[in-house]
Amino acid sequence: MFGNNHLITVFDFGSKNSKMIQAHMKDKTVHVENYEILPTPEDAVKDGKIADANKMGNVIANFLKKAKTKDGRLLLASSEVVLRTFDLPKMEHGELKEAIKYEMSVLLPERVENYVVDCSIIDEYDKIDEEGKEVKMYQLQGVAVSKKLVNDYLDIFSKHNLKVAIVDVQPNAEIKLFTGPGAYVPLDIDNGAKAENLAIIDFGHQKTSVTILEDKKLFLHRTLHQGGRDITNIISEALDLPWDEAESWKHNNDFAFLQKNAMNEVESILYDEITKVFHDITMEINQVIEFFISMSKRKKLDQIYLLGGGSLIPGISEYIQRYINIPTEVVSTLNNVNIKGLKDPTHIAFLADCVGGVIRRV
Ligand SMILES: Nc1ncnc2c1ncn2[C@@H]1O[C@H](COP(=O)(O)OP(=O)(O)OP(=O)(O)O)[C@@H](O)[C@H]1O
Ligand SMILES: [Mg+2]
Known part of the structure; x- marks a missing residue:
C-alpha cells in the first residue's frame, strides 16, 4: 500500500x-x-x-x-553485538538455522539460548571438495544480540x-x-579505482567501533572501549575545567595548537595529554587493521572512513592517516x-x- x-x-x-x-x-x-x-x-x-x-x-x-x-x-x-561471516554448504532452510546457531554459539560468552540469532546469505559459490566433487556453498553473515x-x-x-x-x-x-x-x-581512491577493502570507524562517546569490509563484505567488527569522552576527561583535567565546560571547549576549539611548533605551557601539557589519547585509540584501531591485513587476500586495506561525533575533532583523520599510513577521511x-x-x-x-x-x- x-x-x-x-x-x-x-x-x-x-x-x-x-x-x-x-x-x-x-x-x-x-x-x-x-x-x-x-x-x-x-x-x-x-x-x-x-x-x-x-x-x-x-x-x-x-x-x-x-x-x-x-x-x-x-x-x-x-x-x-556479535557479528561474523562464515561459509557453509548449501542446505535446507531449517537445517541452515540450526547450523548457524551452532556456528554463532562458539563465539558467545553465554548460552546461545540467551541470544537472538539471525543470519543473511551474502554470497553463493561453487567449491571443489577433497574428492573432486563440486559443492554449492553459501557465504553467510551471522549476528547475535543478547535477548x-x-x-x-x-x-x-x-x-x-x-x-x-x-x-x-x-x-x-x-x-x-x-x-x-x-x-x-564515494569510494574513489587513487588511479580511478574504488575502495573494496575498507575500514569504517564509528567514533562515539564511550566507544569506537571498527567494521572492516573485504571485497565490500563484512570481514570483522570490533568495539573498542574508548571514545570522545576520554578526550573531554583529559581536557577537563589539564585545564582544570568542570566536565561540561571541557566538553564545550572541545566542540569549539580548532585544535590548531596540535600543529603548532611553539606552544605555551598549558598548550604543551594539553598537547601531550591529547596526543596520548589519540595515540591509544589509534593504536588499538591499528592492531585490528594489522590483523585484517595479515588475514586478507590482497594483504591491503584501501581506505579508512570516520563517522560518529568523535570524527568532528579537528585533525583526527590526519592523525590516524599519519599513524596507520592508510588514506583516511571523515564522512x-x-x-x-x-x-x-x-x-x-x-x-x-x-x-x-x-x-x-x-x-x-x-
Ligand atoms: N564538534 C565536535 N568536536 C569534537 N567532538 C565532538 C563534536 N561534536 C560532538 N563531539 C563528540 O562526539 C561524541 C558523541 O558522538 P556520538 O553521538 O556519535 O556518540 P554516541 O553514539 O552517543 O556514543 P556511543 O556510541 O559511544 O555510545 C562526544 O564525545 C562528543 O563530545
Ligand atoms: Mg554511537
Whole structure:
C-alpha cells in the first residue's frame, strides 16, 4: 500500500546522543523528512544498553512529540553485538538455522539460548571438495544480540505504544551505507579505482567501533572501549575545567595548537595529554587493521572512513592517516541522501548510521 514512499523511523541510542530519523527510499535515493538529535541523559545508555529505563522513556516521549509514528527500527550498537561471516554448504532452510546457531554459539560468552540469532546469505559459490566433487556453498553473515539487551528496548517502546518493526545492528547499517545501491559514500581512491577493502570507524562517546569490509563484505567488527569522552576527561583535567565546560571547549576549539611548533605551557601539557589519547585509540584501531591485513587476500586495506561525533575533532583523520599510513577521511557528505532541514552539516556524522538503517539490503 505504501510502496516506496513508506516512511521508516530509525532510532540509534548512544551514550551521549540519541538520534532519530524518518525517511523513505525512492529508487536509490534516501529522503530524510525529519530528524532529531537529542542528548542522552547521563548514565542512561551504557555500551548501547539501557541503563536507566525511566530516563530513556523520557527521551522516547520527546522524540514522539516531534515525530508521529507507530513503529520504528531500532539500531543496536554494543560490544555485545556479535557479528561474523562464515561459509557453509548449501542446505535446507531449517537445517541452515540450526547450523548457524551452532556456528554463532562458539563465539558467545553465554548460552546461545540467551541470544537472538539471525543470519543473511551474502554470497553463493561453487567449491571443489577433497574428492573432486563440486559443492554449492553459501557465504553467510551471522549476528547475535543478547535477548535482554533487545527486550529492555522493546519494553520501553511498548510503554510508549511504539512497536519495533525491525531490530538491526549498527555495523549492518554501515555496510548498507557503504555498499548500497546509491553510492552514498564515494569510494574513489587513487588511479580511478574504488575502495573494496575498507575500514569504517564509528567514533562515539564511550566507544569506537571498527567494521572492516573485504571485497565490500563484512570481514570483522570490533568495539573498542574508548571514545570522545576520554578526550573531554583529559581536557577537563589539564585545564582544570568542570566536565561540561571541557566538553564545550572541545566542540569549539580548532585544535590548531596540535600543529603548532611553539606552544605555551598549558598548550604543551594539553598537547601531550591529547596526543596520548589519540595515540591509544589509534593504536588499538591499528592492531585490528594489522590483523585484517595479515588475514586478507590482497594483504591491503584501501581506505579508512570516520563517522560518529568523535570524527568532528579537528585533525583526527590526519592523525590516524599519519599513524596507520592508510588514506583516511571523515564522512562529511552523503550522495543520494536528501536531508530536509539539515540544521548543521556536521549532523551527517551523527546520522550516518541511521541513514544506513533505512537502506534496503542489495
Ligand atoms: N564538534 C565536535 N568536536 C569534537 N567532538 C565532538 C563534536 N561534536 C560532538 N563531539 C563528540 O562526539 C561524541 C558523541 O558522538 P556520538 O553521538 O556519535 O556518540 P554516541 O553514539 O552517543 O556514543 P556511543 O556510541 O559511544 O555510545 C562526544 O564525545 C562528543 O563530545
Ligand atoms: Mg554511537
